Amino acid sequence: MLWFFLGIMWLFLLFKIVFDIFRDDTLGGWGKTGWLAFVILLPFLGVFVYVLARGKDMGRREIERVIEQRRAFDAYVRDAAEGARPSSADELAKLSELRSHGDITPEEFQKAKELVLTGSGPSGGTTTATPPDSR
Structure with missing residues (x-):
């Protein structure tokens, strides 16, 4: 059992070293x-x-690789979150379109506009109830 365990550990180390050789940018x-x-x-x-x-240096390179992967993941999540959130101008344009089509009343438009401009609307995290469809 001990020899089996040592053999598995040695194979693990062998593969770790082969991957480290390929990942090392300092080696030509x-x-x-x-x-x-x-x-x-x-x-x-x-x-x-x-x-x-x-x-x-194997440990240092592994830590640097993990840190770089974490930075890339954080940047991706940040970019995705910013792209998913509509801007205030987009929300005001949608509200204006709803008002011009008669889907919301001018009072509802004013309330929603105030929420968007104060940051309490959908882009600020709090959702407002949508009016029923009047078609």
Whole structure:
């Protein structure tokens, strides 16, 4: 059981090292080729030498990669959230169109306009009830 566990751990480490070699931007093409050949042709010795020579930088590169992924995800969510929220001008144009078609009364238009301009309307997070369709 112990040898099985150690074998699984060694395979995990081998794959982690191969991925690290490909992700490392500081290594050139020949450096990557050399390390890969060393790790594949002499796996036990190659893994141990790689961990001794570049083990500290492996962790740093992994942390930098995770931080960069987090920044990219946060930027994506921020952009998506800003794009999903209609601007006040868009909301006022829709309200004006509803009023001109007779779907809402002038009083309802004024109330909704005040809500949009004060930021309490749909773009501010609070939703208002829509009037029933009068068609």
